[in-house]
Amino acid sequence: MAVLEEPIKGVPVVKNFINGEWVESKGELKDIVNPAKYETIAKVPISTKEEVNTAVEAAQEAFPDWRRTTPLARVRCLFRLKELLEEHFEELSRIQTQEHGKTIDESRGETRRGIEQVEVATGIPSLMMGYNLEDIATGIDEYLIRQPVGVFGVIPAFNFPFMIPLWFAPYATATGNCVVIKPSSEDPLSQIRLTELADEAGFPPGVWNIVNGGRTVTNALLDHPDIKGIGFIGSTRVARDVIYKRCGETGKRVIAQASAKCYMVIMPDCVVGRTIPALMTSFFGNTGQRCLSGSVLCVVGDDAFYNRFMDDVADAASKIIIGYGLDEAVQMGPLRDKEKKERIMGDIESGLKEGTKARLDGRKNFKIRGDYPDTCFLGPSILENATADMRVAQEEIFGPVMTVVRAKNLDEAIEMANSTRYGNASAIFTSSGKNAREFQYRIESGNVGINIGIVAPMAFFPFSGMKDSFFGTLHSQGQECIRFFTESKVVIQRWL
Amino acid sequence: MRMNTASEAISFSKKLEDESAKFYQNLAQRYAEGKEIFLSFARENAKNEVQVERAYYGVITDAIEGCYSFAGIDTDNYSIEVELPEGKGYSDALSMAIAVEEKIVSYYLDAAKVSKALMADVPQAFERIAKKRNERILKLKSLLKGG
Numbered sequence: 284m285a286v287l288e289e290p291i292k293g294v295p296v297v298k299n300f301i302n303g304e305w306v307e308s309k310g311e312l313k314d315i316v317n318p319a320k321y322e323t324i325a326k327v328p329i330s331t332k333e334e335v336n337t338a339v340e341a342a343q344e345a346f347p348d349w350r351r352t353t354p355l356a357r358v359r360c361l362f363r364l365k366e367l368l369e370e371h372f373e374e375l376s377r378i379q380t381q382e383h384g385k386t387i388d389e390s391r392g393e394t395r396r397g398i399e400q401v402e403v404a405t406g407i408p409s410l411m412m413g414y415n416l417e418d419i420a421t422g423i424d425e426y427l428i429r430q431p432v433g434v435f436g437v438i439p440a441f442n443f444p445f446m447i448p449l450w451f452a453p454y455a456t457a458t459g460n461c462v463v464i465k466p467s468s469e470d471p472l473s474q475i476r477l478t479e480l481a482d483e484a485g486f487p488p489g490v491w492n493i494v495n496g497g498r499t500v501t502n503a504l505l506d507h508p509d510i511k512g513i514g515f516i517g518s519t520r521v522a523r524d525v526i527y528k529r530c531g532e533t534g535k536r537v538i539a540q541a542s543a544k545c546y547m548v549i550m551p552d553c554v555v556g557r558t559i560p561a562l563m564t565s566f567f568g569n570t571g572q573r574c575l576s577g578s579v580l581c582v583v584g585d586d587a588f589y590n591r592f593m594d595d596v597a598d599a600a601s602k603i604i605i606g607y608g609l610d611e612a613v614q615m616g617p618l619r620d621k622e623k624k625e626r627i628m629g630d631i632e633s634g635l636k637e638g639t640k641a642r643l644d645g646r647k648n649f650k651i652r653g654d655y656p657d658t659c660f661l662g663p664s665i666l667e668n669a670t671a672d673m674r675v676a677q678e679e680i681f682g683p684v685m686t687v688v689r690a691k692n693l694d695e696a697i698e699m700a701n702s703t704r705y706g707n708a709s710a711i712f713t714s715s716g717k718n719a720r721e722f723q724y725r726i727e728s729g730n731v732g733i734n735i736g737i738v739a740p741m742a743f744f745p746f747s748g749m750k751d752s753f754f755g756t757l758h759s760q761g762q763e764c765i766r767f768f769t770e771s772k773v774v775i776q777r778w779l
Numbered sequence: 780m781r782m783n784t785a786s787e788a789i790s791f792s793k794k795l796e797d798e799s800a801k802f803y804q805n806l807a808q809r810y811a812e813g814k815e816i817f818l819s820f821a822r823e824n825a826k827n828e829v830q831v832e833r834a835y836y837g838v839i840t841d842a843i844e845g846c847y848s849f850a851g852i853d854t855d856n857y858s859i860e861v862e863l864p865e866g867k868g869y870s871d872a873l874s875m876a877i878a879v880e881e882k883i884v885s886y887y888l889d890a891a892k893v894s895k896a897l898m899a900d901v902p903q904a905f906e907r908i909a910k911k912r913n914e915r916i917l918k919l920k921s922l923l924k925g926g
Contacts, residue, residue, distance in 0.1 A: 285790070389846070
């Protein structure tokens with residue numbers, strides 16, 4: 284099969300989009316590298332605080348008119364955006380592969396997930412409705428209306444460069460707010476293309492803004508008094524110690540989704556043939572750079588089942604085709620950059636020092652399909668003989684590493700899974716409804732899978748992390764997100 | 780070549796539909812007696828392609844096993860012969876068309892079988908197309924008998 288054509292040609296310099304105009308930044312330029320080829324494909328500016336302030340001012344100025352625009356008129360922009368995203372589906376997907384490294388199937392999956400957010404947000408005229416009660420006392424009625432809040436900052440992570448901003452921006456704008464998005468400086472190109480399409484869809488100047496950069500931009504958004512709330516995806520350290528804390532100090536509302544350590548519990552009655560592909564996708568999909576990735580495989584059962592099952596897992600993992608994601612045959616792409624690769628190699632080493640055994644060591648003996656440098660590539664790793672208290676079973680690795688623990692029974696498996704400080708996602712693979720219900724009931728995890736490897740909620744459900752995987756009250760996506768982006772105003776009315 | 784990913788399966792479907800559409804267009808030019816039916820097959824191929832792409836692009840998400848859904852399918856087993864040598868008669872053309880259709884049906888059914896639990900709408904689209912193509916085989920066989 285063919286290697287698909289790359290959409291990004293030359294080395295474009297990325298601009299900011301402020302008040303409906305593409306403007307050059309005064310900030311320093313940083314290379315954006317295609318991790319499969321390890322070559323520069325664009326340059327992104329590290330914008331200044333003043334540039335953020337200009338964007339926030341533009342958004343603040345656009346807000347009064349935008350909030351007065353009827354919900355129906357607002358969502359017409361989103362309907363147009365949805366059509367444009369469908370029209371450019373393949374281009375957007377290939378950009379993600381080029382800038383991030385994920386496989387083309389994964390990129391298309393990301394594009395679809397992003398579009399679904401826009402689709403749900405087009406329902407705002409219904410979804411944003413309040414409620415009312417006649418005669419709370421004789422002749423007195425009470426009702427609740429939802430109103431937009433103002434300007435929001437969106438600070439996404441590198442691992443889903445296209446989709447994550449869409450967890451926020453469509454809902455924010457559909458409810459009448461304005462946004463300033465800071466794309467990940469590692470892979471902002473699909474966000475830039477998305478913004479070009481948002482502009483074409485007819486959002487008025489100032490409603491949808493992009494400021495590229497790093498910490499300076501993040502800090503400026505956190506500090507700005509006109510930013511009413513922040514949507515953030517990243518590590519627990521930053522989510523808790525920087526974003527959540529500073530939003531508390533400055534009175535901003537916040538959704539901060541953070542790190543994870545997702546347990547995949549295997550019961551002896553699982554359907555092995557169906558479970559293996561789900562595990563390959565879960566642990567090694569997106570090269571393990573996903574907060575919903577399986578990280579710990581917890582196998583329940585006797586030695587005979589364990590050995591048989593792990594033989595199948597190792598066999599499947601060793602056959603994964605590694606290479607450039609635009610090659611349609613490839614099942615796992617590179618890590619986003621070489622620093623991430625080095626850090627993950629260190630995590631594998633420290634896991635081995637803790638006493639695990641490498642059934643597969645992704646640092647060596649893997650083959651890259653095609654002629655690409657191995658700079659950012661790692662093979663899948665399987666570390667057996669782990670115990671739940673080891674660092675490799677407790678801390679996020681964010682790479683293609685499967686840590687394997689064993690449990691005597693479901694009770695012990697749930698106890699182990701609940702021992703991590705994270706609570707993003709967990710799954711059980713079983714044919715027993717009783718086991719599944721018990722797991723669902725007791726597991727401390729915001730997203731629960733039953734025979735599902737990637738427990739990614741659809742756009743009309745909240746992305747429900749808990750424990751150290753989430754900081755805030757309301758989650759992104761769906762109804763919760765609409766509440767996040769609106770103020771509830773209660774009116775009590777009596778006509779004399 | 781052994782396939783694994785959904786992207787490969789969709790591209791291979793497209794290749795089969797394109798190649799067989801060209802084959803039927805060629806037959807339509809060469810055999811006036813079957814022109815209408817051959818052209819209708821070629822038009823239907825274009826629709827099949829759209830159906831498959833819609834199913835795939837509509838359902839593909841990171842939650843399903845897109846990179847692992849078609850493991851075990853070897854495209855070499857489904858390559859089709861679409862060059863009809865000069866001088867061959869109408870009945871030879873019909874026989875060749877039947878062979879092409881049987882190969883394509885077997886691809887769609889085998890691919891649907893392996894991906895059934897993993898790719899939701901795609902195997903359903905494959906099965907629908909296989910059904911339509913089985914109807915074609917019956918039509919082609921009746922033409923062959925009639926000829």
